[in-house]
Amino acid sequence: MSMNPAAATTETIWADFHRELLAFIRRRVTDPDAAQDLLQDVFVKIHLKLPTLTYADKLTSWVYQITRNRILDYQKAQRGLVELEGDIPDVADPTELNPGFAPCITPFVDQLPAASREALLRTELGALSQKDYAAELGISYSGAKSRVQRAKQQLHQLFTACCRMKVDGCRAAALEAQPRHQCGCTAARSCAS
Known part of the structure; x- marks a missing residue:
């Protein structure tokens, strides 16, 4: 990365990481819409947690750890879902x-x-x-x-x-x-x- 970690902002992290992170997510999540949603979730988390980053030289590993954690959360949630076939009413009468x-x-x-x-x-x-x-x-x-x-x-x-x-x-x-x-x-x- 060409970014100076000490000058990291959400915008600079987006500019330097978003393509790589999307590719990283897509290798683990096959649904392209879900991958885009996960990328957005990751950047919301980065934006909220950026002030807590204590070691700017650990920025890359920090960003990837947030991404891995979000992918794991998504995958855990998906394991509990079962696709049902046929017309199932939203609410029983x-x-x-x-x-x-x-x-x-x-x-x-x-x-x-x-x-x-x-x-x-x-x-x-x-x-x-x-x-x-x-x-x-x-x-x-x-x-x-x-x-x-x-x-x-x-x-x-x-x-x-x-x-x-x-x-x-x-x-x-x-x-x-x-x-x-x-x-x-x-x-x-x-x-x-």
Whole structure:
């Protein structure tokens, strides 16, 4: 490298290393898009950690160590992924899992804050996909997903604070619910088998 390590900035490291690092990553990661993403991740890490570099003469080994660590993290994450074939729905319809149980959650859905209640009623318990819901509200898809997830967590907390569920372990389908204590819950009593 022709760079003076003492004058290293993210820009100079990019100029001197990015082609070599991309080639280094591509030899270990076959997906070209993933390799580009990893290169960007590496340079974010370099930018954030550059002030901690104590020995400027170790710059090259430091840069390559960051790159190796990021590749290893990526490869570990990939080992846990299994590609599934066929059309798999994003979210199972709760009424398909146990048609008699869906009405039991209505009193709890009614207790949710308005935004959470609407998110569940329009998506999980309604007909809209989360993408369509995001477009309808004019928010990002990830924002809509977060809103729905938060609503599901709130619903779960309300329900489990009041009721004990018996769950089918294979499908995670609720089989029955019974009140935990005298919470005044009529939903669990009407849904118990």
